Amino acid sequence: MTEKSYRDAIRDAMMEEMDRDGNVLIMGEDIGVYEGTFRITAGMLKKYGPKRVIDTPIAEAGMVGTAVGMAMLGLRPIVEMMTMNFAIVAADQILNHAAKVRYFSGGQVDVPVVIRGPQGAGVQLSAQHSQTFESFYAHFPGLKVVAPATPADAKGLLKTSIRGRDPVIFLESAALYGMKGEVPDDAGFTVPFGVSRVAREGSDVTIVSYSRMLQMSLIAAEKLSRDEGIECEVIDLRTLRPLDLEPACASVTKTHRCVVVQEQWKPFGAAAEIAASITETVFDELDAPVARVTGEDVPMPYARNLEVLATPHEQHVIAAVKKVMYANG
C-alpha cells in the first residue's frame, strides 16, 4: 500500500495499463503538449509519444466516435473529457453508438472504450460546467457507469474499465483529485464492477452514496456518531451500472432506515432509482420512506453564496438521517 492522491491513482492506472498493453492509448483535448487541464496526463506524451497520446481538436463527438471505431478494431482507447459537461456534445456517439453497436451487430464487435473525466460543482463554474451525469448515462443499457469515491477504487475500477470489453463512462470527482488514500501497489490490483462496499458500519440508519457524496456522507456519519450517538452504516455503490444494491438492502434489513445522497438535481436523478429499488426489495423492513439528499433543482449559479445553497452539504445528510430516525413508518 502507498498513499496516493485520487489524481495520481487515475494516472497510475492508465500508465500501468499502457505499459502492459500496447493497444491502450489515450486521446483528448490538451492532454499532450499542454499536459492536461487537471494534469492527470502530465508527462504521458513524452513517455508514450503522439501515436498513443493524441491531442485532439475541440470535437467531443469526433473524439468519442473515432475511439469507438478504434475499439471496434481492437484498440483500447481512453477518451479524456476535459470535463464531463462537454461530453453532452458527444451524447449521440455515446448513447446511440458506443452503447448499442455490440447489440445491433448481433455481438460481432467489442467496444472497449473508456470515457473519463471530472465532473461536479464547487468552484463557481456556473451552469454549463458544474453538472454530474450518473443518471444521464446509467439509464442506457450497453454502458457501464463508474463513480469511485477513493483513490484505491479510482485505480482499481479504472483498470477494470480499461481491460473490459464494453464502453465505460468513468465519472471522476474534480473535488476529490487532491484527496489521498492508501492504494495497493500490486500492478494486478483491480476492483470489479457491480460490487458495492460497506464504507462504514453502523446500526441505526443506512446511507447509500458514491463518489464525492460518499465522502461527505462519511463525514456526516462521524458527526452524527459524535454528536448524537447515531451510528450510520454507509454504503459505497462504486458503479451505477451495474448497480449492486444487495449490501444496501442487507443494511436496511438491519437499520430499517435509509438515506440516499447524490449531488445532482433531485427529479429523475440517481437517488430516485436507488430509493425505488431498495423500497421494492425491502419494503417490509423500512420504518420510514427512503429519504433523498440532493442538490437544488436549479441550473448551477455562479455566485459563491448561491452555489453553496445549490449543492448538498453534511448538514443536509444529518437532517435527513434525523428525519428518517424520528419518523415512524
Next chain:
Amino acid sequence: MTEKSYRDAIRDAMMEEMDRDGNVLIMGEDIGVYEGTFRITAGMLKKYGPKRVIDTPIAEAGMVGTAVGMAMLGLRPIVEMMTMNFAIVAADQILNHAAKVRYFSGGQVDVPVVIRGPQGAGVQLSAQHSQTFESFYAHFPGLKVVAPATPADAKGLLKTSIRGRDPVIFLESAALYGMKGEVPDDAGFTVPFGVSRVAREGSDVTIVSYSRMLQMSLIAAEKLSRDEGIECEVIDLRTLRPLDLEPACASVTKTHRCVVVQEQWKPFGAAAEIAASITETVFDELDAPVARVTGEDVPMPYARNLEVLATPHEQHVIAAVKKVMYANG
C-alpha cells in the same frame, strides 16, 4: 367537440397558433416540400410559405441552436424532430443552452422554443430509432417536458407549449398518431402544465402513467375490472416536468397500492422518480411497495418477436396490479 386523431390534434394546434401569432414558425427536416415523414405538417408550407415553414438540412444541433436564438429574439419557433431519437445529436443545445440561458443570463431572455416529435417502439425500428426520453429530459431544470396521452391533451398541451416562455420538450407517441378522441373546438382551449388527471376512477389499485402507456394501462384496467373485479384508478401525468403527483398520492391514500408504467428501460427511468416521490409522500398509506412496469433493459432488437418481448404490454400491467394486490405490506 369534434373527433380528431392525435396527429390532427397536433397539426391543428400548430396551425391555430400560427394563424394567431405571426411570430410562430416551424422548422425541421423534410417538413415542407416532403410534407413531413408522419405528415403532421402536410400543407403547411403551401399555406405559410418558406419563411415560416423552414426545411432544414440534417443538422439537429443546428435546428435547435438556431431556434433558441430565434426564441431569444422574440420568435416562437417549433422544431420538429423527425423522431426524438435524433434529438440526442442536439443534446448540448437542449440541455446546456435552451435549458440554462434564462438562468445564466440572470433572466434577461425568454426561450419560447418547442421541440417536438414522435418517439417510442413498436414497428421494428431497432436500437437507434425506438427510444423514449422522458427521464432523459425531465432531469434538467429549465425545461418543460410534456407527454400527452390523448388527442385533446396533445392539442391543449401543445398550445400551452407554444404560448409559453420556456423551452418545451414535447414528446409525441408515434403509436398514438392514428388514435381518435374528442377534442374541444374552441380555439382558446389549452391544457395547463403540471396538472395530472384521473383518467379512470377505481378503488383497488392506483396506476400512474402517461402517453401511450396510459392508454395501455386503461385497457389493462378494463380487463382487470371485467375478468377479476379489480378496479384500478388510472392517473395520467400529462407532463413530467413540472410533475404533479398530488392526484396520484390522493389516489394511493384511497387504494393503498400503486403501479407505475413506463415504456423505457427500468434503471434510472421515469418510473423510478414517480415511485420514489409517491413513496416519500404517502409511505404510511402504502400496503405494498410501488411496482414498476417497464421495458426490458436492452437496446431495442429488430426481430418482431424480440421487440414484443422487449416492450411492456397489458399483461405486465395486469400482473403488477395483481402482485401489489396480493402483497401485504
Next chain:
Amino acid sequence: MAKAKEQTSATIDPVAACAPEWTDILRQMVLIRRFEEATEREFRKGRIGGYLHVYSGQEAVASGIITALQKDDIVFTGYRDHAHALALGTEPRRIMAELFGKATGVSKGKGGSMHLFDVEHGFYGGYGIVGGHLTLAAGAAYALRYRQTERIAVCYFGDGAMNIGSFHEAMNMAGLWGKAGMCPILFIIENNGYAMGTSVERHSALTDLSARVRAYNIPTEKVDGQDVFAVRGVADRVVRQIRETGTPYCIEAVTYRFSGHGAADILQPYRSKDEVEQHRHRDPIGILRNRLGEICNLTDDDVKTIEEWASGEVAAAVQFAEESAAPDAGELWRDVVAEQGPARENE
C-alpha cells in the same frame, strides 16, 4: 488546399475492360438490383419490418469501389447498406434473413435493414443516425495503421449526411491524422441529389460538396457514379495511394436513386416522374451491359443467364429467410454487454 479533380468518365482499355472480372461486376450489380427489388416486394407483404432503404440506381458506387479493395479492407456505411454487404461477399440469404428478423441473419435478426454487419467479410455496418458512422470509420482507419497493417477503411455517406456536425469533425480528424500517415481512409460521397425529399440545392449552401472536404486538406475527385468503369478506375488508383501513404482521400460519386427514399416514400412530391425517367436512361447496369456488349461481345443470352442466376439467388435467399427460425427469446438479453471470457481480437 488539396486538389480537386473532375472526371466524369473513364477512358477504357478494351483488354482490361473485357477481363472476366467485369462480367463478375455486372453479375454483382444485377444481383444487388434483384435483391433490392425483392426486399421492396417482401416489405409490402409485411415480411420485412422497420425502415427499408434500397440502393437501386446506385449500384456502380458500391461495386466500383468495393471490388477494388483487398480482402481484409473494411467498410462502413449508413442505413442504405444492403449493396455494400453484397459487394463484400456476404451471402444474400444471410442478409435477407436479417431483414426478415431471423436468427440466421447476419446480425442474428437484432439489427435489421439499417444495421447489417458482417465483420468476417470486413463489413462494419450499417448505422441509422445520419453521419454517425463517419467518425467511427476514421477511428477504425487509425487503428488499422496503429496496428501496423496495410489495410484501409472505406466510408460511404450521402450528400445529406454532409450537413451534420460529425461529418465535419471526422474530416478534420482524418485530415490531421493523415499528416502523420495515420488515416488510410477512402470517403465516398454517394451524392444522389437528395437527402430524403430535400435536394442538394436546398440543403447545402454551396452545391460543390467536395469543397467541404478539401477545406480539411483531403483531396477529392468527382466521378460519374452511374459508370462503373469510371468509378472503378478512380478506385484502383486511389486505393493504392491510400494504402501506400496512410492518408485520406474522397471520391464524390454523382448518382441517383431510382426508388423512393425509403419504402414509405410513395408520393415523392420533391421530384417529378419525368426526372426519374430521365435518370433511368442512365441505369448503371444498362451502361455496363451495353459497354460489355459493344467492346467484349457480351450477348443478350449471357445477360439472360446472369439475370436468371441473380433471380435464383434472390429467390433462394427469400426462401431461406422465410424458413429460418426467429431468434429465441434468450437472444433478447445477449450482446447487451460482453459475456464473460477473453476479449476478441476484433480483426
Next chain:
Amino acid sequence: MAKAKEQTSATIDPVAACAPEWTDILRQMVLIRRFEEATEREFRKGRIGGYLHVYSGQEAVASGIITALQKDDIVFTGYRDHAHALALGTEPRRIMAELFGKATGVSKGKGGSMHLFDVEHGFYGGYGIVGGHLTLAAGAAYALRYRQTERIAVCYFGDGAMNIGSFHEAMNMAGLWGKAGMCPILFIIENNGYAMGTSVERHSALTDLSARVRAYNIPTEKVDGQDVFAVRGVADRVVRQIRETGTPYCIEAVTYRFSGHGAADILQPYRSKDEVEQHRHRDPIGILRNRLGEICNLTDDDVKTIEEWASGEVAAAVQFAEESAAPDAGELWRDVVAEQGPARENE
C-alpha cells in the same frame, strides 16, 4: 465558391483617422486592457471565482468591429467575453460585479465571467461550451430579418471553435438562409493561433481556416487583428453590406492573446516566452497610439490622461463590485423558468 480577400493593413485617410472617434476607440481599448489586468489581479486575490479568460492583446478585434455597429445590433461570443460587453457600452462596474458574483452584476451574479449578458446594450452572451453559441447567433440573425428590422447580428468565435460540429451546421444554415436574404450576420474568427494549448497547425487539418467558411458560400476576408484601423475599415464596409443584403459575411482577424488561456494557464508549455515577446511588439494599443501620434498629434500627455481615466474607471468598478451585496438566497430559484406574466418582447 465565395471570394476570399486577404487584407492585412488598411490605407489610412488622415482626415478620417483623426476624427475624435479614434480617440474614443483608443480610450475603449485602454479601458479593456486595464479592466482585464484588474480581473487577473482580483482572481489571484480570490475575489473572482470560476474560470477567467482575458482578452489582452485582442482588443482591436472587439473594438474595431463593435464600434462599426448601430446601437440596436446584437453580439454573441464565447467565454472570453468581457471586452465585447465593454465595447458595447456595458458599465464596467456591472461587469466587475458579475465577476465578483454580486447581485449588481449584469447577470445578477448568476452567470459569472463566462456568461456576461446585457440585452439592453445588444449583448446576448457569453457562452461556455465551445462553438455552442454559433447556431444561436445564426437563428437570432434570422429572427431580426423575420421581424423586418434592419438590425444585424455579430458572432465572435475562436480558431479552436471551428473544429466542433456546430460551427459547420451554423455556417451551412447561415449560407442557406442568406440566399433568401434572411441571415444578416457577421462572423468573426478571433484567430489567436491557439485553442488553449493547441496551435492552429495542430488542431486544424488545413490552416487556412476561412476555407471552411467559403465552403458554405460565405465570403471571407482576412484582416490584421492587431490593427484596429484595418479591422474597422473592413467592418464599416461589410456591416453596411450585410445590413443591405441580409447575407452572412466572415472576417478572420489574425490576432494573439498575451495572457494565458485562462487564469490557471501559468506554465504555457505550448509556446515560448520569446514568441509572446515578439507578439507584444504588435500590441494593438501601441499600434493605434503610435498612429494617432504620428498622424493626429496625439501627445504622451493625452495618452496619460486616457490611461488615468481608464485606471480610475476600473478602480471604481472594483470598488463597486466589492461593496455590492451578494445575491439574496431567493435568487437561487428565480429565472429557472419564466415567472407568471406576459411574455417579454425580447428586443
